[in-house]
Amino acid sequence: MKALTWHGKSDIRCESVPDPRIEHPRDAIIKVTACAICGSDLHIYDGAIPDMHSGDIVGHETMGEVVEVGPDAGDLKVGDRVVVPFTISCGQCFFCKRGYYSACERSNPDKEKAEKMWGYSPAGLFGYSHLLGGYSGGQAEYLRVPFADVGPIKVPDGLSDEQALFLSDIFPTGYMAAEFCNIQPEDTLAVWGCGPVGQMAIKSAFILGAHRVIAIDTVPERLAMARAAGAETLDFMDEDIYEKLREMTDGRGVDASIDAVGSEAHAAASFDSIIDRIKVATYMATDRPHVLRQAIQCTRNFGTVSIVGVYGGFLDKIPMGSAVNRGLTFRMAQTPVQRYLPLLMQRILDEEIDPSFVITHRGTLEEGPEFYKTFRDKKDGCIKVVLKP
Known part of the structure; x- marks a missing residue:
C-alpha cells in the first residue's frame, strides 16, 4: 500500500509499504477513505518529537471502511464506516474505566520510555513516535486499529467523510x-x-x-x-x-x-x-x-x-x-477522545456544528509531502488539509 512516511526533519515521503494485518483478536483493518494533516504532525515534521524512526508511517486523524475484523473486535463488521480516535485505549484498565482513555495503562508497549521522560506513560497514539508505542499512522491506504471494540465509532449514512473525520482529534x-x-x-x-x-x-x-x-x-x-x-x-x-x-x-x-x-x-x-x-x-x-x-x-x-x-x-x-x-x-490533557465521541457525533447530527468548515485544501497521498510544506509554512491560505487515498 501507499503511505506517508517520516525520514527526518522536513522529510515526509509517499512510499510503498507492507499492508497491515490482524495481529490480535481485538484488531480491525480499515481502508482509509479520508485522513488529515494535524498541527501536531508539524512537530514531527519539524523534528521536535523524539524517538521517530526512519520509515515510520505518520498521521492520526483517520476514518474509513472496515475491511477485516478480528474475532474479538466487538460489534464492528466489514463494510462499517468508522472514525478512529487518535488515542489507542483498551477500555478495561483503571483509567479507561473512568473515562480517561488517553491515559490507558495497556496500550503503550514502549511505556518504559515514556515513564523515563514523564514519570508515567499516557496511552499509545497512532503515528506519533516510539515513545508512544510506535504504532503505524493513518496517512495511508489502510490502517490496523488495535482495541477496535473500544476505539472506532460508526458513522451514520447521512454524514459525509468530511463532516465526521475531525471527530478523530481536533473537534474533541x-x-x-x-x-x-x-x-x-x-x-x-x-x-x-x-x-x-x-x-x-x-x-x-x-x-x-x-x-x-x-x-x-x-x-x-x-x-x-x-x-x-x-x-x-x-x-x-x-x-x-x-x-x-x-x-x-x-x-x-x-x-x-x-x-x-x-x-x-x-x-x-x-x-x-x-x-x-x-x-x-x-x-x-x-x-x-x-x-x-x-x-x-x-x-x-x-x-x-x-x-x-x-x-x-x-x-x-x-x-x-x-x-x-x-x-x-x-x-x-491529551484528549480522551472516546469520552467525547457520542456527544459530539450528536452535535453534528443536530447541526449545531459542521466541522468541515475548517478544510481549506484537499489532495491525494502522493501530494501529501508537498501539503506538509504548505501547511507548515501557512502558504496559500492553508488552515486544514484533508487527504483522500
Missing part, C-alpha cells in the same frame, strides 16, 4: 479545551492560536455559552475564519496582547485562556520568545512556551488556563508566582 480537542474553562454566561475567553484546534475551540466555546471569544493569531486567513465564527480578533504582531486584553476586559483580564499553540510558538520580537529560540536551537530547552506564559499573565484572578497545545518536555521561565498568587486553575 477543541471542545475539551472550551469545556475545561467551565464557561459561565457572561464569560470572555481568549484563544491563542487560530489553527484547526483553535477554530474548534472558538466554535465550541460559543456552543457552551461563552459571551465573548477573543482569538489571537497573525495569519490573515485564520483570523478571518475566527471572525466568521463570531470571535473578536487580535494580531499578535500588531498589538501588545496583554495591554489589549486588559483594555478589552475593563482592566480585569479574561475569564479563561486557551493555549491551542503549544511547543513551537511564534511571537513578536519579545525578549522571552527570542531566548526560547536560542535555547531550543542550542539544545538547552525542549519547547518554546511563550504563549503559555502570556496566557497566564492575561487571565484574571481565579480564572482558568486551558492547555491543549502539544508540549513535549521541560518548560522554562513559567510564571508560577503569578499563577499561585492569583489563584489560577490549570486544566490540560
Whole structure:
C-alpha cells in the first residue's frame, strides 16, 4: 500500500509499504477513505518529537471502511464506516474505566520510555513516535486499529467523510479545551492560536455559552475564519496582547485562556520568545512556551488556563508566582477522545456544528509531502488539509 512516511526533519515521503494485518483478536483493518494533516504532525515534521524512526508511517486523524475484523473486535463488521480516535485505549484498565482513555495503562508497549521522560506513560497514539508505542499512522491506504471494540465509532449514512473525520482529534480537542474553562454566561475567553484546534475551540466555546471569544493569531486567513465564527480578533504582531486584553476586559483580564499553540510558538520580537529560540536551537530547552506564559499573565484572578497545545518536555521561565498568587486553575490533557465521541457525533447530527468548515485544501497521498510544506509554512491560505487515498 501507499503511505506517508517520516525520514527526518522536513522529510515526509509517499512510499510503498507492507499492508497491515490482524495481529490480535481485538484488531480491525480499515481502508482509509479520508485522513488529515494535524498541527501536531508539524512537530514531527519539524523534528521536535523524539524517538521517530526512519520509515515510520505518520498521521492520526483517520476514518474509513472496515475491511477485516478480528474475532474479538466487538460489534464492528466489514463494510462499517468508522472514525478512529487518535488515542489507542483498551477500555478495561483503571483509567479507561473512568473515562480517561488517553491515559490507558495497556496500550503503550514502549511505556518504559515514556515513564523515563514523564514519570508515567499516557496511552499509545497512532503515528506519533516510539515513545508512544510506535504504532503505524493513518496517512495511508489502510490502517490496523488495535482495541477496535473500544476505539472506532460508526458513522451514520447521512454524514459525509468530511463532516465526521475531525471527530478523530481536533473537534474533541477543541471542545475539551472550551469545556475545561467551565464557561459561565457572561464569560470572555481568549484563544491563542487560530489553527484547526483553535477554530474548534472558538466554535465550541460559543456552543457552551461563552459571551465573548477573543482569538489571537497573525495569519490573515485564520483570523478571518475566527471572525466568521463570531470571535473578536487580535494580531499578535500588531498589538501588545496583554495591554489589549486588559483594555478589552475593563482592566480585569479574561475569564479563561486557551493555549491551542503549544511547543513551537511564534511571537513578536519579545525578549522571552527570542531566548526560547536560542535555547531550543542550542539544545538547552525542549519547547518554546511563550504563549503559555502570556496566557497566564492575561487571565484574571481565579480564572482558568486551558492547555491543549502539544508540549513535549521541560518548560522554562513559567510564571508560577503569578499563577499561585492569583489563584489560577490549570486544566490540560491529551484528549480522551472516546469520552467525547457520542456527544459530539450528536452535535453534528443536530447541526449545531459542521466541522468541515475548517478544510481549506484537499489532495491525494502522493501530494501529501508537498501539503506538509504548505501547511507548515501557512502558504496559500492553508488552515486544514484533508487527504483522500
